[in-house]
Structure formats: structure tokens, C-alpha cells
Amino acid sequence: MQFGHFDDEAREYVIxxxxxxxxxxxxxxxxxxxxxxxxxxxxxxxxxxxxxxxISRYRYNSVPSDNxxxxxxxxxxxxxxxxxxxTQTWSPTFLPAKTTLxxxxxxxxxxxxxxxxxKCGIDSTLTVFVPIGANAEVNMLQVTNDTDERxxxxxxxxxxxxxxxxxxxxxxxxxxxxxxxxxxxHGGDRTLLYHKTEFKERRDHYAFxxxxxxxTGFDTDRDEFLGLFNGWDSPQTIAxxxxxxxxxxxxxxxxxxxxxxxxxxxxxxTLIYLLGYIEVSHDNKWEDPNDPAKVRxxxxxxxxxxxxxxxxxxxxxxxxxELKRYWTDLLSTFHVESGDARLDRMVNIWxxxxxxxxxxxxxxxxxxxxxxxxxxxxxxxxxxxxxxVHLIPRRARERIIDIASTQKDDGSAWHQYQPLTKRGxxxxxxxxxxxxxxxxxxxxxxxxxxxxxxxxREPVPFxxxxxxxxxxxxxxxxxxxxxxTHLGPHGLPLIGRADWNDCLDLNCFSxxxxxxxxxxxxxxxxxxxxVFIAGMFVLYGNQYADIIExxxxxxxxxxxxxxxxxxxxxxxTAKMSQTVEDAGWDGEWFLRAYDAxxxxxxxxxxxxxxxxxxxxxxxxxxxxxxxxxxxxQALKSTKERLTCDWxxxxxAPAYSTYRIELGEISSYPxxxxxxxxxxxxxxxxxxxxxxxxxxxxxxxAVYRRNCPAxxxxxxxxxxxxxxxxxxxxxGPESYSLGxxxxxxxxxxxxxxxxxxxxxxxxxxxxxDGLIVEPHLPGEFDExxxxxxxxxxxxxxxxxxTGSRGLTVDGGTAQTVGNLIIPPTAGTTxxxxxxxx
Numbered sequence: 001m002q003f004g005h006f007d008d009e010a011r012e013y014v015i016x017x018x019x020x021x022x023x024x025x026x027x028x029x030x031x032x033x034x035x036x037x038x039x040x041x042x043x044x045x046x047x048x049x050x051x052x053x054x055i056s057r058y059r060y061n062s063v064p065s066d067n068x069x070x071x072x073x074x075x076x077x078x079x080x081x082x083x084x085x086x087t088q089t090w091s092p093t094f095l096p097a098k099t100t101l102x103x104x105x106x107x108x109x110x111x112x113x114x115x116x117x118x119k120c121g122i123d124s125t126l127t128v129f130v131p132i133g134a135n136a137e138v139n140m141l142q143v144t145n146d147t148d149e150r151x152x153x154x155x156x157x158x159x160x161x162x163x164x165x166x167x168x169x170x171x172x173x174x175x176x177x178x179x180x181x182x183x184x185x186h187g188g189d190r191t192l193l194y195h196k197t198e199f200k201e202r203r204d205h206y207a208f209x210x211x212x213x214x215x216t217g218f219d220t221d222r223d224e225f226l227g228l229f230n231g232w233d234s235p236q237t238i239a240x241x242x243x244x245x246x247x248x249x250x251x252x253x254x255x256x257x258x259x260x261x262x263x264x265x266x267x268x269x270t271l272i273y274l275l276g277y278i279e280v281s282h283d284n285k286w287e288d289p290n291d292p293a294k295v296r297x298x299x300x301x302x303x304x305x306x307x308x309x310x311x312x313x314x315x316x317x318x319x320x321x322e323l324k325r326y327w328t329d330l331l332s333t334f335h336v337e338s339g340d341a342r343l344d345r346m347v348n349i350w351x352x353x354x355x356x357x358x359x360x361x362x363x364x365x366x367x368x369x370x371x372x373x374x375x376x377x378x379x380x381x382x383x384x385x386x387x388x389v390h391l392i393p394r395r396a397r398e399r400i401i402d403i404a405s406t407q408k409d410d411g412s413a414w415h416q417y418q419p420l421t422k423r424g425x426x427x428x429x430x431x432x433x434x435x436x437x438x439x440x441x442x443x444x445x446x447x448x449x450x451x452x453x454x455x456x457r458e459p460v461p462f463x464x465x466x467x468x469x470x471x472x473x474x475x476x477x478x479x480x481x482x483x484x485t486h487l488g489p490h491g492l493p494l495i496g497r498a499d500w501n502d503c504l505d506l507n508c509f510s511x512x513x514x515x516x517x518x519x520x521x522x523x524x525x526x527x528x529x530x531v532f533i534a535g536m537f538v539l540y541g542n543q544y545a546d547i548i549e550x551x552x553x554x555x556x557x558x559x560x561x562x563x564x565x566x567x568x569x570x571x572x573t574a575k576m577s578q579t580v581e582d583a584g585w586d587g588e589w590f591l592r593a594y595d596a597x598x599x600x601x602x603x604x605x606x607x608x609x610x611x612x613x614x615x616x617x618x619x620x621x622x623x624x625x626x627x628x629x630x631x632x633q634a635l636k637s638t639k640e641r642l643t644c645d646w647x648x649x650x651x652a653p654a655y656s657t658y659r660i661e662l663g664e665i666s667s668y669p670x671x672x673x674x675x676x677x678x679x680x681x682x683x684x685x686x687x688x689x690x691x692x693x694x695x696x697x698x699x700x701a702v703y704r705r706n707c708p709a710x711x712x713x714x715x716x717x718x719x720x721x722x723x724x725x726x727x728x729x730x731g732p733e734s735y736s737l738g739x740x741x742x743x744x745x746x747x748x749x750x751x752x753x754x755x756x757x758x759x760x761x762x763x764x765x766x767x768d769g770l771i772v773e774p775h776l777p778g779e780f781d782e783x784x785x786x787x788x789x790x791x792x793x794x795x796x797x798x799x800x801t802g803s804r805g806l807t808v809d810g811g812t813a814q815t816v817g818n819l820i821i822p823p824t825a826g827t828t829x830x831x832x833x834x835x836x
Contacts, residue, residue: 008344073154073235112127134306135306195207208274334352376416387749437541507523507528518664538577539622592615804836
């Protein structure tokens with residue numbers, strides 16, 4: 001069953017009903033100001049940090065779900081006088097009023113959402129987006145009288161303020177119910193309602209909600225607006241036909257506007273609502289600190305300036321067009337014409353768009369991540385930029401520096417950091433022993449994309465402590481050394497609190513209900529080892545050696561020391577590779593780990609959890625077992641024992657009892673999440689691994705099983721949005737096979753884009769240039785790929801002939817095998833013909 005369709009020309013997913021299985025959301029904003037918006041206008045907005053700068057309130061676990069965020073009401077009135085009453089009220093977004101609409105359509109676009117609906121002969125279009133370079137969300141509402149009679153229509157719009165710290169807002173009621181403060185500018189041709197809670201103390205920021213036309217009233221007190229016993233679906237002010245001009249003093253501050261529109265037949269009117277965020281300097285907070293009458297009035301000049309940027313339809317349309325041009329330019333960086341519309345729409349539009357969102361958000365703010373706990377993940381953010389770096393390398397560079405600045409001087413890392421403060425999250429801590437190696441992955445991806453070796457010489461502190469700065473290259477070196485100095489009895493890396501799988505907690509031994517598996521170490525024997533990290537070390541250790549060989553001299557390292565360090569690292573990766581083949585091999589697949597008793601995890605000797613997906617993908621990606629045949633055998637076992645129509649499960653058989661020595665992984669019901677669910681993040685590793693050994697048909701099959709566009713007709717089962725990847729799909733041993741959870745913010749997005757762009761399509765950046773080596777199944781004979789790379793546009797034709805070949809035409813570009821060496825500066829276009 002489908003609930004909408006793709007409009008590839010418009011780059012939209014068009015939803016035809018508000019009754020989707022789950023709220024299907026979109027993300028607005030690309031830099032500092034962000035909004036989440038569902039297909040019924042739910043969601044929330046924040047500035048930089050979804051926990052510490054939450055602007056609008058949102059209630060998770062609400063019944064009904066997704067209610068009370070942005071609220072719009074259109075009311076047909078009995079007349080145009082002060083005593084007029086509504087004869088019919090509806091929401092142009094369906095929620096919150098829940099009145100059945102005559103027509104409804106939600107267009108989820110790239111950085112914007114548009115609602116088109118009609119009721120009682122009134123057509124409405126609500127366009128919502130965050131303009132480029134603005135800390136604001138625009139809501140432009142156009143209504144048209146499609147009847148043959150004069151119509152009186154009242155439009156009401158409301159938002160509920162969050163008191164900035166989203167966690168405190170949801171818990172500290174004894175204080176917060178007394179702190180809410182507002183200011184009002186009402187009259188003439190505009191109204192601005194200000195949220196200035198705590199502004200007079202330590203804060204230097206406020207928010208406002210404005211409308212660009214005359215209003216008949218406003219409210220800033222939620223209880224006055226809703227009334228006793230009422231929810232957002234039935235405010236008393238809507239029923240009574242007017243707002244109360246209430247001023248909030250504590251309790252629950254909101255911002256609500258009401259406007260009266262008198263429409264002749266065929267007439268249209270437009271209202272522009274702006275949700276804005278303002279920061280001011282501490283010495284410029286007040287309107288006039290020397291005037292006793294104005295000392296407590298906030299400095300509204302910045303708000304007025306922001307308001308006037310979007311106070312007309314012409315200005316909003318211009319900003320909307322700028323947003324579309326911005327994305328058109330970004331998405332032209334990588335473009336494919338394959339003959340398969342599903343592949344094209346994912347690669348060209350939705351996949352790269354999701355990579356932008358995951359880069360911005362990490363795992364911090366979605367409909368599954370509340371934004372109040374996790375910040376930016378160390379491992380997550382490094383992986384997210386793998387699928388983003390080609391879009392805006394400048395921002396990837398900034399992110400790498402931010403991440404590295406939270407690293408500790410022994411090479412270990414805080415597991416997360418807050419995006420506003422850029423400080424490590426002490427509540428979660430560190431000790432996740434895979435984290436340091438991901439920094440090498442991120443740095444290598446940036447260097448391969450840009451060739452900008454200056455980043456390696458950038459001074460970067462440890463733990464954000466001033467005076468500890470050293471080069472980024474030294475941070476990478478300490479990442480390598482951390483792994484080498486934390487090896488277990490088999491010579492494999494120690495797992496620490498966990499590796500990539502945070503639920504495999506081999507040092508936790510938790511028996512206390514409610515205790516965090518990730519922050520408690522009850523039995524750290526210094527024995528538990530990870531085969532997965534061993535595979536990582538081989539893959540990223542060799543990338544580090546490549547970095548040293550290419551750029552060591554530019555970083556002031558002598559030729560002899562470059563050779564000594566690079567060869568030393570390659571010797572250790574070769575040794576680790578052999579260790580994996582020896583101590584990490586179970587007979588038909590790679591082991592997952594050794595627990596705190598040195599018992600194997602992911603072995604046929606167990607009755608459950610016999611095979612895990614992670615080491616099969618990562619170890620083969622690193623080249624382990626390719627020559628010995630173990631790689632092929634591991635992938636064969638992966639397909640036979642872990643794979644179903646919906647993807648490849650994380651392990652099998654699922655655990656039926658709680659294993660205290662394994663931790664959280666065995667606490668889930670069978671077939672869900674880490675206990676036998678299809679954890680989509682690691683499926684592209686298996687696809688890449690199949691590419692590595694030449695299993696092209698299976699490589700693409702792995703991709704297709706997880707790809708949303710290929711699953712659109714199963715939306716009633718999958719439930720999550722059909723235009724983006726999700727973290728987890730219920731696995732073969734679950735009750736609800738194929739049901740998706742945790743959409744949008746998942747490493748699946750970046751890794752799958754790496755897979756489809758660099759391995760399946762085969763256009764892969766390296767330190768030396770661009771490799772062209774497709775691994776496509778027989779159904780693809782000829783494709784065209786446009787790839788912008790280091791200032792040059794490569795127009796690539798891929799053609800199946802049965803043998804590999806590569807020629808180039810343009811500038812000074814040359815080829816060595818399957819590698820295109822970048823041309824000298826000034827070459828803007830290169831034609832490429834590749835056969836496979």
C-alpha cells in the first residue's frame with residue numbers, strides 16, 4: 001500500500017492522506033536554525049542545539065501523537081462584526097482540528113513542506129521553510145475563496161514556547177510555571193509576540209512569532225487560549241470567535257494571532273507568519289537601559305530587521321526560490337542517469353538530502369530521538385560526513401576539527417558532545433573503543449575529496465582545553481596508538497564499554513533495573529575483545545599509512561620518518577589481519593568478539609547469537625580473508641543465515657534469554673533492534689564487501705533490500721517514510737517483520753551513499769584522484785554519472801562490455817589503471833568513458 005508518490009521533477013514526495021502509518025516528517029534548515037515538520041504540521045524548532053535552545057514545545061508519547069506544535073485554524077464566520085461566530089472550523093494541515101477536509105495534499109520537498117487543502121470552497125496553501133542564512137521559519141498561508149459568494153474567514157495561528165532547555169522544560173515545573181515572560185507589539189499592519197523567558201537574567205536570546213497583517217486579537221497565555229478541559233483540537237477561543245489578548249505571567253506562554261479575511265468570489269489573500277530567533281550582546285539587551293520606563297523592554301531592533309526580510313509575498317517567494325537554487329546547485333555534485341527511476345531518485349535527491357540532515361543532526365533530534373539526551377556522536381558524526389563531504393567540504397572540515405577537539409590526549413574520546421558548547425558529554429562519558437578510529441575515516445574522506453592537506457597541520461586542542469593544541473595529524477596518530485596500546489589476550493583490540501554496537505556490553509554485567517548499560521562497568525577485566533574493531537584497525541590503519549605517505553613531508557616529517565612510520569603501521573595492520581584470520585575465525589564466518597571470560601561471541605559453539613553481521617562486513621571491507629577465501633565464505637554465510645527479503649539481520653539466532661555477560665543486546669525481544677533486527681546501518685558494509693570480492697549481483701541485492709524507493713509499495717508494513725532510510729527494520733524472528741523504526745537520523749544514510757556512489761556505481765575519491773570501478777548487476781548496461789570533484793566536472797559514461805577500461809578526454813587529466821589523476825587547475829570539464 002502507498003500513501004503518496006514521488007514527484008521526481010519537483011523533487012518532492014507527495015502525501016495524499018494525513019493518515020500515514022506514522023508521522024512522515026521533513027527537516028527544514030541547513031546551518032543554525034532547524035525545524036522538524038510532519039505531514040500534519042507537527043514538530044518543533046530549535047537553534048543549533050535541540051536540548052539547550054529549544055524554541056517550540058513538543059510532547060513525545062502524546063495521544064494522539066504529533067499534536068500541539070504548529071497550530072493553524074481556518075474558521076468560516078457568520079458575519080464580519082464583533083459578534084460573529086464560527087460556523088465551521090478546520091486546520092489546513094488536518095491536525096490539530098481533525099476536521100475532515102474535502103482535499104488534502106502534503107508535499108515534502110527538499111528543505112520545505114507545502115500543504116494544499118480545501119474545505120467549504122476555501123482553498124489553502126501553506127508553505128513552510130527556513131530561508132538560507134536566516135534564523136527563522138517562514139509559514140506563508142494563502143487562502144482563496146473558490147465559491148461564488150462573499151466569505152468571511154478568520155485565520156488563527158499559534159505556537160507553544162518551550163522554555164529553552166528542553167529537559168528542564170519537561171521536568172522542573174516548580175520553577176518553570178513561574179518564569180514565563182512575554183512582550184507584545186500589536187497594532188497597525190503587523191503583530192509580533194515575543195518570548196523573553198529568563199532574558200533578564202543570564203540569557204542573551206529571545207524568540208518571536210509574527211504576522212504581517214492586521215489582527216483582531218492575540219493570546220500569549222495557553223490556558224486563556226485553550227480554555228478549561230480543551231486541547232489544541234478544540235480551543236475555546238476558536239469556538240467563541242475571538243482571542244482574549246492575554247498576557248502570560250508564568251504558566252505556559254504561547255503566541256497566537258487571529259486575522260479576519262473578507263474574501264470576494266475568486267479572491268486570494270496571503271498571511272506570512274515568522275518564527276524567529278534573536279541573539280543580542282549583553283550590553284545591548286534592552287531598548288533603553290537608561291530610561292526607567294524601557295529598562296525591561298527587550299531590544300527589538302534585530303527582530304524588526306529579521307521580520308522585514310520576509311514581510312511580503314514577494315520577499316518570501318524570492319527566499320523560497322533562493323532555497324531551491326541552493327539545493328539544485330548542491331545536488332548537481334553527484335548525479336546519475338541509470339534507467340531505473342527508483343535508483344535515480346534516491347541517489348540524485350533523497351539520499352543526498354538525508355546525508356545533509358544526518359550531518360546536521362547526528363542522532364540528536366528526530367521523532368525517535370528527543371533531542372534532550374544525545375548530542376553529536378563522535379563515531380556518528382565522523383561516519384555522517386562520509387556521505388556529506390562531497391556536498392560542502394568546508395563544513396565537513398569544520399566538523400572534523402570540532403570532533404577532534406573533544407578527543408582526549410591518550411587518543412580516546414568522549415562518545416558525544418553538545419553542538420552548542422562543543423564540550424564532551426560527561427553523562428555518557430567515553431571508553432567506546434571504536435571511537436578513535438572513526439576520526440581517521442572522517443579525515444581520510446575529507447582529504448580524498450579535497451586534497452586539502454592543510455587540515456592535517458591545523459592546531460587542535462585535546463578535550464577543548466586551551467594550551468593543549470597540536471596538529472590534527474597528531475590526533476590521528478594517537479587514535480592509532482590508542483588501539484595498539486589496548487589489545488587483549490588474543491592480540492585483538494579491547495572492546496571497552498562497547499564498540500560500534502553500543503548494545504554489546506561485555507564489561508557491564510548489569511542486573512539492576514533501569515541501570516544504563518552504556519555508562520556502567522561492573523566487571524572490566526581488561527579481557528573482552530572486538531573482532532570488529534580489529535577489522536576497523538586494518539581498514540583505517542592502512543588509510544592512516546596512506547595519509548602519512550602522501551602528506552607527511554608537508555607536515556614537517558622527514559623522509560626517513562615517513563617511511564619508518566608508514567611501514568610500521570602497515571606491519572601492524574598485516575599482523576592484525578592475520579590475527580583476525582586465526583583468532584577471529586569460527587570456521588565459516590568471523591567471530592564477533594571475545595567476552596570477559598574469553599569465551600567467543602558469534603560462534604557456532606553457542607546455541608544463539610551464532611553469527612553477527614558486523615565483522616563479516618567490516619573485515620572483508622578491510623581486505624581480511626580475501627586471498628584465503630575466508631571472505632567469500634563469510635559472505636556466503638551472511639546471505640544464508642542472516643538475510644531475508646527485508647535485508648540482512650544483525651545476528652542469528654536471536655537471544656531468547658537475558659545474557660548478563662553480553663548486556664543490552666540480549667535484553668530486546670527476539671528480532672528487534674540489536675537482538676536479531678535488521679539494523680540497516682551495517683547492511684551497506686556487506687554490500688561493499690561483496691563488491692570487494694566481485695559478487696556484484698548480491699552487492700546490489702543487498703542495496704535494494706534496504707532502499708526506501710524500492711519498498712514504497714510496502715509502506716503499510718514498513719510504516720516509516722518511503723523517501724528516507726531508517727535505523728532498524730524488524731527482523732525475521734520478530735512478530736512484525738519489515739516494520740521500520742528510527743527514521744532519518746541513522747548512519748545508514750551516509751554509509752549507503754558511500755556504497756551506492758563509490759562501490760556500486762564505482763566513482764570513488766582517493767588521495768591520488770578519482771577511481772572509476774563500477775560493480776553493477778546485469779540489469780544495468782549503460783549509465784551516465786556527473787561528478788564534481790576538486791573543481792572539475794567529470795561527465796562519466798559507464799558501459800557494460802565484459803571487460804574493464806577507462807579513457808578520459810579533457811584538459812590534462814590522465815589515467816593509471818582505473819584511477820583518474822586530477823587535471824591541472826583551470827580544467828572545468830572532463831569526459832570519461834568507462835567499461836565494465
